[in-house]
Amino acid sequence: MNIRTSDILVCGKSIKECLADIEAFHGFTAPGLVLGTFMVDWARELVGSDVEADAIVETRHCLPDAIQIFTPCSFGNGWMKVLDWGKFALSLYDKKTLEGYRVWLDLEKARQFPNIYNWYMHLVPKKELPLEVLTGTMIEAKREVLSSCAIRVTQFYESPKKGKIEICSGCGEAYPAVQGSQCLTCQGKGYYEKCQVSGVGS
Amino acid sequence: MNIRTSDILVCGKSIKECLADIEAFHGFTAPGLVLGTFMVDWARELVGSDVEADAIVETRHCLPDAIQIFTPCSFGNGWMKVLDWGKFALSLYDKKTLEGYRVWLDLEKARQFPNIYNWYMHLVPKKELPLEVLTGTMIEAKREVLSSCAIRVTQFYESPKKGKIEICSGCGEAYPAVQGSQCLTCQGKGYYEKCQVSGVGS
Ligand SMILES: [Zn+2]
Ligand SMILES: [Zn+2]
Incomplete structure (x- = not known):
């Protein structure tokens, strides 16, 4: 990392701090999050720092964490929606x-940075493109592989309503009445089976 | 908060630090996250600190952020799955x-703590139950309103495969080939319309 790169601020922080934040929250320095940091930085700048902004992310992989780390939006507070659309x-x-503004990885621009293009399009085995090299290219490229566009959001902006709560006759837990006469788990759609463990449970 | 309460460690931290973490990540001290802190604390203890644990959360409201704040699991790293089941x-x-272990809000036990029961079942208007009073009751109750159970997970544990990527003939962006001959947005299912803004764009 040269002096110029380490001096710039992204999402209000040095690149080094951004990478540390990514590792602390996400567990490792995922390339998608390094790219995502520049995407959030640009989108924030375009929307304006005085605006209360909600977020929509078009993939469930990695990118949602860039929003959660570098903006006030989180999955649990509902200000970030995630679409499993693979973009x-x-x-x-x-x-x-x-x-607001949409920011995306522009593949045409990414052709100028083969490491990024080949990584995203799965054209090179992971072992032939070390993580440090790839993230180094991303930090070099910054916004040069991205495009942005002004948009008006037309759906997915609503807060989901919680609706009527009932107590399930099967398990005694509260559940949304709209699911039917019992909760989804008691309808057999649950994701677990109960285990017998001596000395545990309530 | 009395001395005994402020002394205990939850998720490895003092209650005060937990509340600060919640506010920093979630934006405000949501009661669901205060309760969630004790749920994560108990589940972590049951699973064992030496175990690499993944998470499943049964509601999209608030609770996912307790997992993201107090465990290494996040939405973007895929170690946390969220089911929109309202439980x-x-x-x-x-x-x-x-x-592993499932931990849930046990309504029968919560009857001993009317503030918690009434809050969860929407039986009292927000203005009649100040946030500090409600969270105070939760910190008092700790695990006394929760139950736990040993489980074996039977679905939703897979990492979603990324599949074949293609370049959309409509927008030129990469998208999962499984979506068809164009990306979902170009198929008219997008969440935005483009705006004309002078001087902006790529
Ligand atoms: Zn049930
Ligand atoms: Zn398209």
């Missing part, structure tokens, strides 16, 4: 006007 | 054996 793109938008 | 429950399980 490397995110949008930040004013939650009042629904106007 | 206040979470599981931590060994990703190798699929064995």
